[in-house]
Amino acid sequence: MGEKKCPHCGKWSDWNQNLTDTCQHCGKPLGGKDLEFQEKRAAQEKAREEQWIFYIKETDSDFVKGMKKTGNFFYTIYISIITFIAWLIAALPG
Numbered sequence: 001m002g003e004k005k006c007p008h009c010g011k012w013s014d015w016n017q018n019l020t021d022t023c024q025h026c027g028k029p030l031g032g033k034d035l036e037f038q039e040k041r042a043a044q045e046k047a048r049e050e051q052w053i054f055y056i057k058e059t060d061s062d063f064v065k066g067m068k069k070t071g072n073f074f075y076t077i078y079i080s081i082i083t084f085i086a087w088l089i090a091a092l093p094g
């Protein structure tokens, strides 16, 4: 428990070190720039996840979901094999 100067109204407000705590005076989040930054990063991460070819969306049909799950499964195997071959080449003498 501490106090933080509200970035919106400039008054001091109690807060629990939590960026989403709101100001006692104006009701806006006390996080200010830090919170903005955190939200921006979360949004970027979400966008990157959704760009993933096998990302399963709520709106996908069962067929598409099944295809994506299968694709993701084989992609994982594919990466494992590539990693194994890379290791094998590295482990071979000469």
Ligand SMILES: [Zn+2]
Pocket (backbone or CB within 6 Å): 006, 007, 008, 009, 010, 011, 023, 024, 025, 026, 027, 028
């Ligand atoms: Zn405020």
